[in-house]
Every structure is written in C-alpha cells, then in structure tokens.
Amino acid sequence: MKLFPSNTIAWYTAKMFTVRAAAFLIGLIVILESLDLLGESGKILAAAGNGESELWTYVSLRIPQLVQLFLPFSVLLATLVTLATLNQNSEVVIFKAAGISAHQILAPLFAAAFVIAVGNFVFNERVTTRATQTLKTWQDNGYRKVALQKKPIAESWVRGGDDLFRALTVTGVGPATLLRGVTIYDREDNKLVRVVMADTARPDGDGWNLTAARVFDVARGTLTPSPALHFATPVVPRQFTTTSINPAWIPLWDLWPQIAEQRAAGKPVDNLLVAAWHKISGPLSTILMPLLGAVAAFGLARSGRLFVRAVIGMFLGFAFFVADNFMLAMGNFGTVPPLMAAWAPFLLFLLIGEAVLIRTEE
Numbered sequence: 001m002k003l004f005p006s007n008t009i010a011w012y013t014a015k016m017f018t019v020r021a022a023a024f025l026i027g028l029i030v031i032l033e034s035l036d037l038l039g040e041s042g043k044i045l046a047a048a049g050n051g052e053s054e055l056w057t058y059v060s061l062r063i064p065q066l067v068q069l070f071l072p073f074s075v076l077l078a079t080l081v082t083l084a085t086l087n088q089n090s091e092v093v094i095f096k097a098a099g100i101s102a103h104q105i106l107a108p109l110f111a112a113a114f115v116i117a118v119g120n121f122v123f124n125e126r127v128t129t130r131a132t133q134t135l136k137t138w139q140d141n142g143y144r145k146v147a148l149q150k151k152p153i154a155e156s157w158v159r160g161g162d163d164l165f166r167a168l169t170v171t172g173v174g175p176a177t178l179l180r181g182v183t184i185y186d187r188e189d190n191k192l193v194r195v196v197m198a199d200t201a202r203p204d205g206d207g208w209n210l211t212a213a214r215v216f217d218v219a220r221g222t223l224t225p226s227p228a229l230h231f232a233t234p235v236v237p238r239q240f241t242t243t244s245i246n247p248a249w250i251p252l253w254d255l256w257p258q259i260a261e262q263r264a265a266g267k268p269v270d271n272l273l274v275a276a277w278h279k280i281s282g283p284l285s286t287i288l289m290p291l292l293g294a295v296a297a298f299g300l301a302r303s304g305r306l307f308v309r310a311v312i313g314m315f316l317g318f319a320f321f322v323a324d325n326f327m328l329a330m331g332n333f334g335t336v337p338p339l340m341a342a343w344a345p346f347l348l349f350l351l352i353g354e355a356v357l358i359r360t361e362e
Contacts, residue, residue, distance in 0.1 A: 013107035021078035076317040102361035109290035133249035160235030177237035207232035221354035247275030274331035277342030291353035
C-alpha cells in the first residue's frame with residue numbers, strides 16, 4: 001500500500017526519466033534555436049551597430065519561450081523512451097513480479113513530473129514573461145538599440161459606477177496620468193444627468209481635477225463653463241493605463257489584480273481569464289505525460305507490439321496538446337467559459353489515461 005514500495009526502484013526510474021527529459025529538452029532547444037537564429041540573424045545584423053553580442057542577446061531572450069513551449073513535449077518523449085526501455089529490458093515484469101502495481105511503477109515519474117511542473121511555472125512567471133516583453137519591444141523597434149518610446153493610449157473608455165469616461169489620449173502612469181479630450185457621462189439610476197467635457201484631467205484624491213471644463217445639464221439644457229472642476233468618481237488612473245494587457249508579459253500574481261480592474265471598468269476579460277488559468281494548467285500538463293505514455297510500459301515486449309504501444313502513447317500525448325490549443329482558441333473567442341477552456345482538456349485526458357491504465361493493468 002506504499003506509494004513507493006522500493007526507494008531504490010523509485011529513485012532509479014525517476015532519475016532515468018528526469019535525465020531523458022532534460023536531454024530531449026536541450027536537444028529540441030538547440031535544434032529549434034539554431035533554425036530560428038538562421039531566420040532572424042539577417043534582421044538583427046541589418047540594424048546599425050548590431051554584431052555578435054546582439055545575436056547572443058536574441059538567443060538568451062528566445063530560449064525561455066522555447067522552454068515554455070516544448071517542455072511538455074520533452075516530458076512526453078522522455079516518458080515514452082523511459083517506459084519503453086523498462087519494458088524492453090523486462091524490468092516492468094520484474095517490478096510487477098515483486099508486487100508493485102502499475103500506479104506504483106508510475107508514481108516516481110509523477111513525482112518527478114510534479115517537480116518539473118513547479119519549476120516550469122516559476123521559470124515562466126519569473127523569467128519568460130520578462131524575456132517575452134523585452135524581445136517583443138526589441139523586435140517592434142527593428143532590433144535597434146534605441147528604446148522605442150511608448151505611444152500614448154488613444155480613445156479609451158472606462159466605467160466607474162454608473163459614470164462613463166472617454167479620453168482621446170492617455171499619457172503617463174499613476175499620479176502622473178494625464179487625460180486629454182475628456183468627456184464624462186454622469187448618470188444616476190441609469191439616467192443621464194449631465195455631460196462634463198474638459199481639455200485635460202489629472203487624478204486627485206477621490207476623483208479627477210478637470211481644466212477648461214464645460215458642464216451640460218440635461219434637465220435644464222444649459223451649458224456652463226468652468227475653468228477648474230473636481231469630479232468625484234471611483235475611476236482610478238490604472239483603469240486607463242491598463243487598457244491593453246498582454247498576459248504573456250505579466251506574472252500571474254500581477255495579472256489577477258489587473259483583471260479585476262478591467263472587469264470594474266466594464267471591459268471584457270474572458271481572454272485574460274483563459275490566459276491566467278492556463279498559466280497554471282499549462283505547466284501541470286507535464287504531470288499527465290507519464291499517465292498518457294504509460295501504455296508503452298506494459299504488455300509483453302516479445303509480443304511485437306511495443307512499437308505500437310509507443311505510438312499509441314505518443315498519439316494520446318499529442319491529442320492532448322491539440323485539444324488544449326483548441327479549447328484555448330474557443331475560450332479566447334468567448335465560445336466556452338474561461339475555466340472550462342483552461343482545465344477541460346487536462347481533466348478529460350486525466351480521466352482517459354486513468355481509464356486506460358485501470359482497464360488494462362489494474
């Protein structure tokens with residue numbers, strides 16, 4: 001009834017699995033990065049002042065993205081090779097003859113995959129997010145060394161309570177936020193009471209200080225100019241400056257508060273929720289790989305069906321990646337709820353893998 005009946009066997013299989021996963025990951029990164037660098041090196045060197053150091057800078061920024069993308073594939077391939085090797089050498093038969101069940105044979109692989117998943121999550125949120133943002137900014141600037149200045153945000157709409165804010169341009173962040181061409185639709189009980197127009201607006205305490213304001217009273221039909229006006233509202237500057245959020249650039253612990261602000265502003269957040277949940281379910285998909293590839297471990301090797309079993313395991317693994325990307329697309333389109341889009345493939349293939357393993361081996 002122990003999870004690891006033999007510590008020696010557990011360490012032996014976990015070490016074999018981990019070494020192969022690292023080897024596959026390194027091999028895939030070397031090959032894919034070499035091909036990618038061949039295509040991008042011309043663009044990098046075309047920018048004035050760029051040389052060999054910029055090529056290595058590109059490699060250092062691109063590798064975290066490749067690790068995030070291909071780590072689950074590496075774990076799947078490592079699972080198939082490890083289990084097929086154990087089966088080919090009749091070690092699985094020895095394990096089962098010693099009274100070790102199929103789940104206990106796979107338990108060390110699950111434990112190693114869980115450690116890999118946690119490391120992958122931390123690496124993605126700490127390293128990959130920063131590298132992705134830096135690389136995208138560099139590419140948008142034509143791989144030039146001069147930093148590209150941030151353009152002002154244009155045509156921003158924000159909701160605060162019943163009020164609607166419209167700003168033609170937004171510059172600055174935090175207390176230094178400056179809105180130009182401001183129009184405020186002041187509503188009470190979903191009825192328009194007045195329209196406040198101003199040349200500029202700056203945050204101040206519980207509201208905004210407006211300059212060169214004009215107040216149109218809907219009930220009276222009068223327009224009253226006001227050189228300076230304080231408009232109290234729950235709208236905060238960050239609701240304007242976070243109008244465009246790229247989840248790939250933001251760690252999960254910073255993404256959740258920004259999603260809450262977007263929702264408070266009345267903006268759609270389904271695609272952000274899908275990305276946030278997938279930041280958890282994506283790394284955890286590595287835990288599924290030993291289960292989906294387990295079919296390669298069992299069955300007699302001399303029956304001649306070992307290759308077929310390995311192909312079936314590979315098919316299950318790649319079917320998961322196809323289903324995962326399909327559900328992500330459906331979630332981004334708003335066809336399915338965000339939670340389902342991120343977790344449905346994981347739960348579905350967890351049940352499929354368990355059903356196959358219990359039906360055939362347990």
